[in-house]
Each structure stands twice: as structure tokens, then as C-alpha cells.
Amino acid sequence: MSNSIGEKFKVTSFGASHGKALGAIVDGCPANLELSQEDIQKELDKRKPGTSSVTTPRKESDEVQILSGIFEGKTDGTPITGVIFNKNQHSKDYSMFKNTPRPSHGDFGWMSKYGNYDYNGGGRGSGRVTVGHVIGGAIAKKLLKTQDIEIISHVTQIGNIKAEPQEFSIIRENVEKNPVRCADLKAASEMEKLIIDKKSEGDSVGGIVETIAVGIPAGLGEPVFERLDGDLARILMNIGAVKGVEIGLGFDVANHTGSEINDEYHIENDKITTKTNNSGGIIGGMSNGMPIISRIAVKPTPSISKCQNSINLEKRENEKIEIKGRHDPCICPRVTIVAESSTAIILADHMIRSGFIHPANLEL
Amino acid sequence: MSNSIGEKFKVTSFGASHGKALGAIVDGCPANLELSQEDIQKELDKRKPGTSSVTTPRKESDEVQILSGIFEGKTDGTPITGVIFNKNQHSKDYSMFKNTPRPSHGDFGWMSKYGNYDYNGGGRGSGRVTVGHVIGGAIAKKLLKTQDIEIISHVTQIGNIKAEPQEFSIIRENVEKNPVRCADLKAASEMEKLIIDKKSEGDSVGGIVETIAVGIPAGLGEPVFERLDGDLARILMNIGAVKGVEIGLGFDVANHTGSEINDEYHIENDKITTKTNNSGGIIGGMSNGMPIISRIAVKPTPSISKCQNSINLEKRENEKIEIKGRHDPCICPRVTIVAESSTAIILADHMIRSGFIHPANLEL
Amino acid sequence: MSNSIGEKFKVTSFGASHGKALGAIVDGCPANLELSQEDIQKELDKRKPGTSSVTTPRKESDEVQILSGIFEGKTDGTPITGVIFNKNQHSKDYSMFKNTPRPSHGDFGWMSKYGNYDYNGGGRGSGRVTVGHVIGGAIAKKLLKTQDIEIISHVTQIGNIKAEPQEFSIIRENVEKNPVRCADLKAASEMEKLIIDKKSEGDSVGGIVETIAVGIPAGLGEPVFERLDGDLARILMNIGAVKGVEIGLGFDVANHTGSEINDEYHIENDKITTKTNNSGGIIGGMSNGMPIISRIAVKPTPSISKCQNSINLEKRENEKIEIKGRHDPCICPRVTIVAESSTAIILADHMIRSGFIHPANLEL
């Protein structure tokens, strides 16, 4: 198994839902970046469940400790290790999942591939492992901030409810104002209601999360096989529950002609922009200086309490399964932080790779 | 720049549209695979332009030579080099593109990042570089065939015309019967008409290409950061003109509840399947034994002959551009071969990585 | 900075001498390997200082905790994290080293490259970071043991005292019997005396460490750029204080003719061996089934208490330095464990890469 991502800014993630600890190592962050435990904790708190009507009431404390990589308040170029110790590892009996994979959940793959599967709370297949993404992303964001790059993810659709597009400044402000993390406050309250409805039915619902990154210079990404859009698509598709990724106009390009959607260039005061941004900030695999815009399709949480058909892998026979427990009826709100973090990791990596940030030392 | 993809089955691509030659090296193909020049030529011929009403009439011979890696008709474990020499390198004057980037084409990125840009025919930013993908993909397909894995890509949408879903065997048969490579023959002829219309208007049109891989064992892909869906999303998004990638139900998951789309397991005669395949053959980042289904959104060719606004990078001022030349009015039909090849490369790589194919020698 | 090694069996190391914690993550160890904290602790105890007349009397407890990767006593294919918390981080004042690099110690490189250098106890440039190698190596050894591969390192020279060659079984037995970890017990006691002498003079002394690996199948390693000898040379040269690496006859090949040292093949009972093993088990970059033998040159510890010339990097002027503290007068005995561990990591990695060990699951 490989649990690392990034070439120069490399994040290695470890730990399982109900194991001793989870965390991540960031290797390759340049020295002299001011960084504190609070910078990371702040981001983890956004991901934390049990904080609103639309997430699981399950409590996870998620207190991070930095074990290495900081000297006198700044990074020193060595690997930064962030770890979260699990408080109550054995709160519950998960043995009914030992041989019976949950439909549309990773269980079956883990069981057949590795043989020895920690099925407690989903083990390393749990959404809880994204604390590693968030630790990596928090450091990446702090690094990108030194270059005036900012990233925000927000929910644009839940079920059949779609948000109206908003300005970047409004999005930044509004996502913090509602538990769904949707920038259109009217849609947000309808979404909240829909999620609570589905929860009461023992069901779950999907949605769409958009991520916008501003302040990106032109020239990130490398043509052909290490393109910026490819690397973003990869890390976003790697988030559990994501089944689609699009950049700019995305799937809607299929419905258009070139003359309708080509982004024409414009220069004014020596600043080059495009009149439209249907490309979502990336053309030919490289950033063009416009905001980078991606959207991901997030499936409904597969863990639902309704009775489902499954199989018993030991007995080799069909078996029903009912998944009790306190699952998120919709993970989109919490996925926003993971999408933001994932995007930040790739952008930080490419900023170093493309020579915009010095690989060893921020002061050089 | 990095022009390689794959960890064990690694494809390195080289060459530019109007340079001396283009090609690819495949490093990591196990020994003892029967392989001939014809195996590769056959695939290249599908990508070749100038063969139908819907592609550019521009002729490219694309005759491949294998320079290394084959001994007595079989691979010998050493790097396989396939090269295509360009016949007429300097057929045309491209100097009007030297300082004036084409809207929504990679030119601008190349110019600003590398400074010394071979603008002739788009240089290495040209779609012509996908001959490297096809060389790699042809070898990957031959390797996968030894494991009874088959991959087919077909066009499912052009502009507002959508094809009806078809059975795998029908798709295989029908794509070869029409120039659009669409399996719904009725839709295909409407698509053909639409493309010819747009061409006559000096415009272009987008579409959607679906890829289906059958015969995949359960357990390909590695959870968290080297998932199979992430790696597929990456290589597919890396294809020029692709702006979106989805697996299984894709973006439509946003509109559904868990109980509607969860794939329930079923066992019969010790064979495990899922009743539906909304996951598109991948759950938790690993294959589950069902067909792997992806779709990509392909934008309309950005090179259109209509007059467009651009800039002159040397003079630093706004400038109009008219792109003469014989461009594909819709690249979806030719992208099918590139999508097939890209999918084959990732699947071959993961088949070796996951231990289904011996890394050194097919006879072991 | 990059702190990872290995392609399939990947070790990522973290932490600094006087930081909160040090450790390593092993990613890529197949599932179903029995592994306990004791397996790792046992190896760490061999590296531990303060245990004999020839090491520093400095105490380091080095108690490892496994934070992830084990389920019900066996690996589960997920990353294995081993961590050692430092007990007394701020035992001493190291401020005299803040701007004054120690001759032949890494200080100067760290200071000039990263700017923000944790100079306490050498920070991440300290020999103490090799606990990460040992954690990785302990897991690698356990994995290799399932394939009947065994690795032993021993001291063959200290200063001008050279050990007589010994049989593998004698080496295994004798290294544990003396603090120098030399298999020739007579030489061992002379070496011990020499080390104590040098220590009393405030000086240090160098030596040679040999590593022997038995039970290796033929065919590990890949020709040209990922050869087994190259990968071994790399990890061994990467050990601090190592200035030379040789395989088999090593530098002595310069003094010989082909007819004198070629290893002739012999077959008996269908078992192929070579009559001599001047190649040290590796020819053409691949193992040939004979024992793999390497030797490394270990320089005398650069930290000596004698007064030395150095510079003050802040004042930009020459300055004398006297390094007080309890340093190893000869690190060869402790390096044996690090050489064993490093060799084990590379062999485990290549056993998986070459298809001798299944990448995901030991039971397959």
C-alpha cells in the first residue's frame, strides 16, 4: 500500500479509525515557515464531527500534537509529524462487519486484498483517515499564504437543491455561517432541511463541492503526464465517496462549441487575463493565472441504517445487513475541508516543483 | 518537465508535432509477451487523422518502428522504444502563433513557462503527442489481453446529441462501423451531421467519451493516495481537452440517496457480484471485480477559424487571431483511442503493482 | 528534504535528537506478518548507547511504541508507525554550536542550507536519527525471515587492528559476545583497548563494518539504474560517517586479473553455485544466489574533545571550538545495527519488487 502524495511537498498519512493514533508526516516543507499547533488544530476543528445538526453526533476530539519539524516556532526543513491519539479505541462492537462487507463501502476490497482487515469503525478505510489530509493541507495552506494564495471549498448542491453562484468574498464569508458550508444562505437552509429529513429516514444524500483557489501564478503544472489538472483530479478523486471531478466548465463543455466557450485573452496595464474562465484557470495542463476552479461529485454516505443485501465472506452465502451507528447523513459539509486541504497539498507541491517557492528555505 | 507515467509499467513520451520524431518508451513490461510492430501500428491507425468526414483531412502517416525491447518476437524485459519519424516537418508557416497565444490552447502556458517554445503545429502541446499514449497503450492492451482484460472507449455524446446505452458486445461491434465511434448507430449519424455542420461554420463541438474495462480482478488499487480511481482520473484528465472525469454514476450521485444507489452484494456459485454497478467497478479506491466504467468531458477543439481576441506577448498589446489550418471540428472520435490507451496503461501498471502479473517475466 | 527510502517497502523517518520524538513509518509491508513491539525493541536495544565500555555513557531509553499498522498481532497492510518519545529534551546547553560548525560534522551544511537549524545535540543531523533506520530494519528483517533470509553485520577493522575472517555461524555467535561486535574475539579485545585509549586521549577512531546476507534468491535487482548493488551502496553511504562502500572483493579487484577473480559456475544436484564469491553475491546488478557481502568504511566520530579550528558563521570570523560531551569514541559497534537494518530495508524492498514476496498479502 502506498500512503504518500506529492513529489517535493510530500504527505504520508497513517493510522486507522479505531487504532491508537492517526496522523501525517509532511516532508519537504521549506524551512523558516512560521507554524504552530494551532494552525493545524484550527483546520481539524472544521472537519470535526458532532458540531451541528447535519453531521454525526459522534464525538471525536482530534487534538493534534506536532512531534517534529518545528524549531523555535518555525519549520526547519525536516519532516513535520502531526499525530492525533484516539481517546476511546474500543467503544463499540463492530464484529458484525467482520465478514459482511457494507454495500458501496470499501470493506470488500480491504477484506479480499489484505486478508487481515481492521473492521472496527472502517479501519483505515474510514473517512476518519482524512485527518491526515487536513494536517497536510493546513501546512500547505500556511505555506501558500506566504505567496498570497487562498483556497476555499463550499457546497454547491445537495440532492436536488442547487446553490446560486456567489462572489469569492461572499463565499468566504458565508461558508462559516451555516452548517452545510454553502455560500447561498437560502439554499443552505433548504439543504439542511433535506439532510435532516434523509437522516430521519435512515438514509443519506449526495452533493457537489466546489473549490476555488485564487492568487495562483501562471505556469504551475507540467505538460503531458504531470499536468496540474491531472494531479488535482487524482487527489480529489482519491477522497472517499468522490465519483467525479471537473475543472472550469467541466462536463458542460460537451454541450458547447469552441466559439462559445474559448477563453479569449486580454491585456491591460501589462496584466494578462482571460475574459471568461471556462477553463477554470488551467489550460494545456498549466495554470494561466486565473482562479482555479474544480468541482467534485460526492456520493451519499454508503452507511445507512436501512436493511440491505450483502454476503458473508466466510460462509460464502448471501446475508442481510443493518448498519447501526451514528453516521453522517451527508458528508459534503465535512468534505469541503478535505477538498480544500487536498487542493492545497497539490498547489504547494507544484509551487515548489515549478520554482515559485525555494525547495529548502523560504528566506532564499 | 516530466513526461513519464506509471510506477512499474512506465511510459515515457517524447517528441513534438513538427519535430524530427515522436514516440514513447515503455519500461517495465515483463519479458515473454509476444509483441510485433503491427500490434502497435494497428492502434495508431485508429488514432490517425484524415480518414473520415469528421476528422481533419491533414495526413499523418504515423508509421511506428520498434527500436528496442523485443527479442525473437517477444519482449525481453528491457525498455521498448517505439518511434515515428515525421515525414514533412516544415509544411507550413506557423510564425503568426509565435507571440500570439490561441484562446483556450496551451500556447500561453508554454510561452510563459519555458520561454523557448516550438510553436510549429503546437509543438509538444499538440494533440499529436498522444501517439506516445497510443504506443504505450497498445503494449498495455497486449499485456492485459493475456489476463483476459479488454477495454473499449466510445462516444456517448456530441453537443446536445446523446447516445442510448448499449451492451458491451454491441459497443465493441458498432464503434468500428461509424466515423464518430459511437455505439448507438442512429445517434452516430446525427452526431456526424452536427460535426460537419460545425466544421462548415468554422467552429468546433465538444462531447463525452466513455471507457469500459472488463475482466478486472477485485483488488487493484491501493487505498488512500494511490487509489485506482485517482490514478485513472489523473491520466484521463491529463489528456488535452478533457475537463471532467467521472466513474460509475459520476456526477449523478449528487442527485441520489444511499438507498437508491448503493451496490448490494450477491454471491452465486461462489462468484461475488454487485446487483447494480453504480460504483463503476471501483469502491474504496479498489476494483471490486465489476466492469470499470469512466466517462470524460472533451471540450470543443480550441483551434477554430473564426476570428478571436488574443494578445501579442512581445508587443504586450491586444491582437486579433484567425487560426487557419485543417483542424478536427470535434476530437471525440480520435480521443476514444487515447482514452482506451490511457486506461490500459494504468490498469497494466496496477496489475503488476498488485501482484496479478509478475513484474519481470510472464512465464513466472 | 526527503526522508524516505524504498519503492514498495518504503521507510519514512522523522524526528531530531532533542525534539519531542523520533521514529519511522514503514509503508508497503504486506499484510499478515506477525509483528510485535518487542520485535522492534530488541533491535533498538542493540543500537542503544550507554551499555558498554566502548560507547558513550549517555543514556537513551529508546522505548518504541507502535501507533498503527498492526491488527490482532499481525500487519494489516497499512502504514506501520513506530515512535520513540524523548524523555529529557533539554538536558544541556548547546548554544556554543549555534553559529560554530563542528569540523567534519554536518552542522555547516544544515546551517547554510536550511537557515533554521536545531543545533541541540546535532538536531536531525545526529546519529540518533538512525533509530528510524532500525525501526524500518526490524520490520524488514522479520519479513525477510519468512523467506529464510538472514543478515548479520560485524566489525572487521578498528584503526590498524584487523579481524581474521570467520564462518557465518561463528560471526552470528561471536558478535553478541563482545562490546565491539567483532567476530574474531582476539582482535575484539585489542579493538576494545584501542577505543578506550583513544577515548582517554579525547580522540576517536575509525573502522570497517562488514554485512553478510544469506538465503537470497537469484534475480533480485534490476539492470542498469536500479541495480541491487547500487541500491545497497546508496543506503549504506547514506549512513552518517560512512565514506566508502564495497561489494565482494571490493577495492581489491583493482589488484587482480580476470582469470584470478572470475567466479566460475558449478552445478550439482541441480543447485547452481559459484566456486568463489569474489562478486559478493551480485553480478550485473542482480543477486546470483550466493551470500551478499558488503563492507563500509566508517570514519572516526568527528565530535572530539580536542581543541579544533572552526569559524563563527554570524561574526564571519575564525574561532576555536572544544566539543565537550559524552561522544562515542568509535561508532563502528553501533553502526553494525544500522548497516544490518539498512541492508534489510533494501533487500525487503527488492524481494517485493522482484515478485518473490506478494506486495499486499503474505498469505497469497
Added chain:
Amino acid sequence: MSNSIGEKFKVTSFGASHGKALGAIVDGCPANLELSQEDIQKELDKRKPGTSSVTTPRKESDEVQILSGIFEGKTDGTPITGVIFNKNQHSKDYSMFKNTPRPSHGDFGWMSKYGNYDYNGGGRGSGRVTVGHVIGGAIAKKLLKTQDIEIISHVTQIGNIKAEPQEFSIIRENVEKNPVRCADLKAASEMEKLIIDKKSEGDSVGGIVETIAVGIPAGLGEPVFERLDGDLARILMNIGAVKGVEIGLGFDVANHTGSEINDEYHIENDKITTKTNNSGGIIGGMSNGMPIISRIAVKPTPSISKCQNSINLEKRENEKIEIKGRHDPCICPRVTIVAESSTAIILADHMIRSGFIHPANLEL
């Protein structure tokens, strides 16, 4: 098999001794480096056999063609492909080697690992594949020259004849004056005589090659697992016939105390040097600004015409072998170019990785 080396400046080598062609792709060379076919040809000519009394009289033309990566006389950031077509592929019958591995030659590994082995002239196990190293190295040298870095390799020992140490400027001048490429002209003529003697006996002889790189800034290399000395050791040990690598004082450190060989710092006119260079320019895995000095032990060519014992792998029985053909009686003179090239590849790669050379564009 993997045939690539380097992270940012990546060389991928292909081809076999008697195949259609051999060559290399350099991916990651920044744009705007002036580069011509002659720059590469010049280096290949130094490696070419048949040019003196001490090499094989076998003729190999080795005319390189650049197929991609150069635009208007300069690199353009895309992969640079250099290829050499073999003129007479089937000059000789090699079938006696089909099942009978030559002692101390890679044959046995190739046969047992890959099954389908091109035994003609040693196939890809032949020293001839180092044309790929030289193509990569020629480009690396040209790149390093823009930073005033220069690299020279020379022979310091053949059999029992050792050269006296010489100044860098003398070495540069003298290596071109004699076929042995030894800078001590008196020793050179004795070496030449020894080689010719061994040749007439149907035997071969080993030696030592030293490489010196000057002009290196302090701070190349990354501590722990991607150290500069480790990466140099790897690429040098990867050269066929090399059995040992040392840096600076090398194996002689074993005979010394810290006070004898520590390199004390000195500052004068704000320039920092060390009084001695026993570390060979690398401490703690990073360059310190002093010349980087390595030495490799080169074994006698294993192909000798004396009768030797071997085995027949098909018949599974012992068999004698006599290797006819025109082999180098000593490959040290030709290895100098390969060592120079290999060193240049690693230094170019680390110059980019450490931020001394811009990764995309020399003009930035």
C-alpha cells in the same frame, strides 16, 4: 525493469548491444540551454572503442541523432532524445552463450530473471549500453557548465601500478595525452604496457578511476535518505564492473583518528573553506563547497579468452567456456567517461532539486 535515474533531471536509457538502436531520453533539462548534436558526439567519441592500443579493436561508430527537445539551437524544456542506430547488428554468432553464462558476467542473472535474453554481444547487459549514460552526461555537463561546474575522471591505478596525485589543471591536460587516461604520464606508460601484456595472455586487469568535480556550491544533497554521497555512490556502483565506491579519504578513514582527519574550517575574505578535504567535498550528505572527489574500483573485464568453468542452463550440467572475441583487456580508460557522465547526471539533478538551477527555464 527500471532504466531511469534522477528526480528532476531524469535520464531514461534504452537499447541493446546488437539491437536496432541504443540511446537515452533526458527529461527535465530546463529550457534555453544551448545544445547541439556535437556537444553529445564529442563525449561519445571519448567512450568509443577501437581508438587505441588498450581498448578493443572492435569498431563502433556511435553517431548520435537528436530526435526531440531542441528548438532553434536551444533546449525547449521538452524531453531530449538521443539515439544511435547500430550499423551491423548481426556480425557474429553468439549462440554459444545462449545457455552458458560467462563467469562474473551478468548473463546468469538475465537468463534466470527474464527468461528471454538477447545474448548477442551481451544484449542490454553489455557495456555498450553506457552510451545512454554518456548522452545523459553530455547534456548534464553542458548544463553544469553554465554554473561553472567542471568534472574530470582519470585513472589512478591499473593492477599494481599507482599514479602519483596531480593538480586538477594537470589532470585535465594530461588525461587527453595518453590512451589510459591517467594524469601521471610516467605511470600511464607503465599501465599501458601492463594492459597490453595482459591482453597478450588472454587475460584482463582491474583498476581505480577517480572523479573530481569543482565549482559545486555548498548545500547540494538532502540529509538522511537523499544525501549527495548516497546518490553518487548509487550511480557509480551501478556502472557495470564497479565493485567499490569511496568519497574523500574513503576506506583509509578506518586507519585514522578524528584529530588526524577532521576538516577544520577557515574563513578569509568571507570565503569559507576547509584546510584539508578528507571529506571529499561532502559532509552530512551535503556538499560543503570543496571539490567533490570519488573513486571507484573497476574489476578486470570478466570476458577473457582463457578457458573457464561454467554450466549449461538447459542441459543442467557443467560445461567449459572459451570466450573468443575482441574484448577490452582493461575497461578503466573507457570507464572514465562513464564515471564523468554519471557524476554529471547526479550533480545536475541535485542542482535543480536544491534550487540552484531553475527547474523550467535557465533564463529565470
